[in-house]
Amino acid sequence: MKKAGEVKAKNSFPTEIRVVAEELSVAVRQDHDASTVTFLSLSKSLLQILDKIGPTMAVLRQDVHKNIERLEKIYLLDPSLYSCVGEILKKEVDDGTARKRESCAKAVLWLTRSMNFSLALIKNIEKDSEWNLEQIVEESYKSTLKPWHGWISSAAYKVALKLLPEKEVFSSLLMSKGQNCNILKVDIQKFVSLLRPFIDEINAILRKLRLDRMKST
Template sequence: MKAAADVSTDTKIWKKREVQERDEKKVWSEIKLAIEELSLGSNEGDFSTLAFLGLSNLLLQVLDKIGPTMAVLRLDIQRNIERLEENNASDPSKHPTLTGIVEKEVREGTARKAESCARAILWLTRSMDFSLALLEILEKDPELSLQQVVEEAYNSTLKPWHGWISSAAFKIALKLIPERKIFTSFIMGKGQDYSMLKDEIHKLVPLLRPLLDEIHCLMKKFRLDRLKST
């Protein structure tokens, strides 16, 4: 009886801790959540599809903080996330990693098609390049307006791969960028100040950059790295 009681007590303690951890995460910033996601997946070698989708959804939430001006990019990211989610839902055990998905489509000759998962991975990675560059510039140059930060990040990441339609849409979006202070207040976790936000960005960069570089190398290996949009 005593042993059963001990197990019951341990279970209650474990559940209580689980609830406390869940409540704590509710006030975390998307950046801090991304840091945890990356830390958990850093020892897997080949990053899992589910972890990649988790990061992509966090990226979507960061862009939402900029406002409706990012609607075009946000919609593109959402579609790519949904494509990978549908592929994963069909058979989650068959291709649990990004490499497995890309290699399968390359073998089948479908990797370059407009609705391929390989393209979805490529564009989600480029969108993360953009978001990471945005955060880095935001942290390094406090004198720039948010419009300047977004434009600089876009020029160095997404612009080389956008056709004239996408580039024109982005130019229009730049005119509706909110003030820098408004955006930074939105991306902070509850109770954070700007110095804490900067610290989180410093932690995120060395965790996320190697993953993005690894995916770009994967795309280059199969000559998918030069694909552009309209």
């Protein structure tokens, strides 16, 4: 006989985080070479999370979308040649184009940093704390994006920070009908444990090729 809590969890709709995680779980677990397809899928899932925060993340969302398009464009030119993120980066390093303004290396770098920010954000949401959403976003930003932002990007972030919704509002947007905060926390933990190893692998590739220190304006 099933417990009441188990029946409720089964009959309720999944959280937004769980939906994204389930869509990506098979690809990430089977991915041993940091494939471009998986990386693009993860990047697109990031847009879903940013959409939940609302128009305050419009600038970051626009950058993410632009970088996805740039990487997707080069991948579609030759899917077999550009099947792995590492191969794309290595080719641009060898060609001397990795540090150019419109390089795929920069697209991968900033997509990875944006995913680092998003993972930090939802991990901080999952923690039991007195912080409001502004404090959570600020802490996540400081540990991921801030070290690499110039004054223009930092100024845009400060404006966005003032327009954030309440923490409870954001959490409710990540949940579906019949959900509660405890279920959301469990889904976040699964989501982070699934994505973190893949993102760490991309971070390691960027460090190995010495592409991890580039800054924006």
